Amino acid sequence: MKIVNGYDLMNYAKEYHYLLPAFNTTNMEMTYAIAKGLNEARLPGYIQISSNNLRLSSPEAIVALTRDALKDVDTPIALHLDHGKTYEDVKACVDAGFTSIMIDMSHLPFEENVKEVRKAVDYCHFYGIPVEAELGALMGKEDDHVSEADCHTDPAMVKDFVERTGCDLLAVSVGNVHGLDIQPKVDLDLLKEIADVSPVPLVMHGGSGIPFDTIRKGRDAGLLKVNYGSDLRKEFVKTFGQAYEKNPACCSVIELSLDAVDNVAAKAKELVEIINS
Numbered sequence: 098m099k100i101v102n103g104y105d106l107m108n109y110a111k112e113y114h115y116l117l118p119a120f121n122t123t124n125m126e127m128t129y130a131i132a133k134g135l136n137e138a139r140l141p142g143y144i145q146i147s148s149n150n151l152r153l154s155s156p157e158a159i160v161a162l163t164r165d166a167l168k169d170v171d172t173p174i175a176l177h178l179d180h181g182k183t184y185e186d187v188k189a190c191v192d193a194g195f196t197s198i199m200i201d202m203s204h205l206p207f208e209e210n211v212k213e214v215r216k217a218v219d220y221c222h223f224y225g226i227p228v229e230a231e232l233g234a235l236m237g238k239e240d241d242h243v244s245e246a247d248c249h250t251d252p253a254m255v256k257d258f259v260e261r262t263g264c265d266l267l268a269v270s271v272g273n274v275h276g277l278d279i280q281p282k283v284d285l286d287l288l289k290e291i292a293d294v295s296p297v298p299l300v301m302h303g304g305s306g307i308p309f310d311t312i313r314k315g316r317d318a319g320l321l322k323v324n325y326g327s328d329l330r331k332e333f334v335k336t337f338g339q340a341y342e343k344n345p346a347c348c349s350v351i352e353l354s355l356d357a358v359d360n361v362a363a364k365a366k367e368l369v370e371i372i373n374s
């Protein structure tokens with residue numbers, strides 16, 4: 098299949114009541130593994146890469162890898178920029194062929210957040226690509242994404258934010274955290290309150306630490322997308338780490354990389370199946 102447009106993926110998920118996982122990639126192996134896992138589960142989702150990871154895999158490289166990974170896949174998958182840091186990153190990814198974008202200006206004061214998101218939205222919408230924005234900041238660290246702040250999304254600001262930015266998906270801060278160092282405490286009532294006033298579907302970052310029961314309840318409350326980064330990265334790193342510990346003389350990069358693809362794919366399959374069960 099071709100990389101699916103983000104709007105088409107969102108509509109497909111709404112029509113068939115799917116909760117879309119967005120799995121973070123970094124390199125070729127992770128990209129192939131995510132496509133493989135979703136395809137084996139026969140369920141839709143996103144391959145996503147954060148601005149920080151573009152240091153290794155350029156937007157053009159990741160688009161080429163994703164196209165190749167999707168050659169024999171027949172479940173809908175979109176390619177998403179996760180935590181787009183700058184307008185330049187957004188533009189580079191859209192120009193390279195990404196089909197969905199996040200711009201994260203949640204660290205800025207409200208008015209500046211609105212202004213920066215609006216600029217990215219105008220560019221993306223011109224090319225028919227949806228935009229995820231974030232209101233409220235998440236605590237924790239994932240990759241380079243470090244935040245001490247724990248600012249829950251204020252439901253009273255949601256409608257104004259969505260309407261003025263024109264964003265198509267809203268990432269919320271409801272006690273979810275980035276990374277696995279801090280225990281998340283998801284406030285489902287707050288999530289429901291936000292869903293009730295939000296004109297667009299909601300996104301939960303930091304899926305890896307959250308109990309599946311909470312995720313499923315979130316799905317019923319209005320979640321459309323859940324991000325999984327740490328769970329897959331752990332599988333990838335573990336494959337190499339365990340092999341090295343077992344035998345430091347082992348240096349078959351090809352065998353270990355193929356194992357890593359299988360292990361990450363199995364984890365992606367497991368996650369997408371559980372959250373849609």
Ligand SMILES: [Zn+2]
Nearest residue numbers: 275302303324
């Ligand atoms: Zn995130």
